Amino acid sequence: MYISHGDSCPIGVFDSGIGGLSVLKEIHQLLPHENLIYVGDSAHAPYGDRSAKYVRERSQAISDFLLDQGVKAIVVACNTATAEAATQLRETMDVPVIGLEPAVKPAAQLSKNGIIGVLATQRTIDSERLLGLTERYAKDKKVLAQACPGLVEQVEACELNNPETNKLLKKYIEPLLEQGADALILGCTHYPFLLPAIRKIVGSDIEILETGKPVAEQLKRILIQNDLEVGIKSGDNKTSEDKTGGNKKSTLTFYNSSNDKQHHNAMKKLWHKPIEINLLPKLD
Secondary structure, eight states, X not given: OOOOOXXXXXXXXXXXXXXXXXXXXXXXHHOTTSOEEEEEOXXXXXXXXXXXXXXXXXXXXXXXXXXXXXXXXXXXXXXXXHHHHHHHHHHHOSSOEEOOOOSHHHHHXXXXXXXXXXXXXXXXXXXXXXXXXXXXXXXXXXXXXXXXXXXXXXXXXXXXXXXXXXXXXXXXXXHHHHTTOOEEEEOSTTGGGGHHHHHHHHOSSSEEEOSHHHHHHHHHHHHHHTTOSOOOOTTTTOOOBOTTSSBTTOOEEEEESOOOHHHHHHHXXXXXXXXXXXXXXXXX
């Protein structure tokens, strides 16, 4: 049983950088009446290059900050942070903690030839979580895990379709295709922003799976189970957007640990609506 939080309390969402905006968009679309707080930790991205201890400590510090803001649930919109820190956060937080799960199960179901490609950070690939999912859902499949150094940095710089990004994508994806992969899992929340460029490489016959929508659906289920969903009155679905990028019935608050204008501009560009970005206070 979680502590009592009013249903109007916000939901906290965090990622190692701006990639988690791909998850935030799905949450906002499915739950437009929910107040949301997003923390992008761009000053410390990517988590995939950090030690497990660092990721756990940083995830704890950000979650503590979100709890101080009065959130009623926390979404860990980062595969690496989920793999390394979700269990600890569920033990230390008195609100529901929702993590990401690489789409191994649906990929195994959709693959026709049993060969699945996974694009992720090295730490996610090395995680017990991915290994466990593979053992559970794709034991009889061939799972090709490909680490993708440099892609997170390209998204953080909002370089989504330049020659360097395309060169990296071809380097990581073409060997998977050559080995026969017919399903491709995007195992990092930054990667959905590269979907148009990825689709040009793989063509139309390859299944591409990401986790934003399933996470939003899981969040909704947990809110309902714990009586935490915002109460919607008749007519509330007729809302108009305001300058925060949300609507008059909800608020969206954005933080980033980086004060670099490049990161802020990238967040604004990827959100596609005018937003104000607050500098995340220094966390001990």
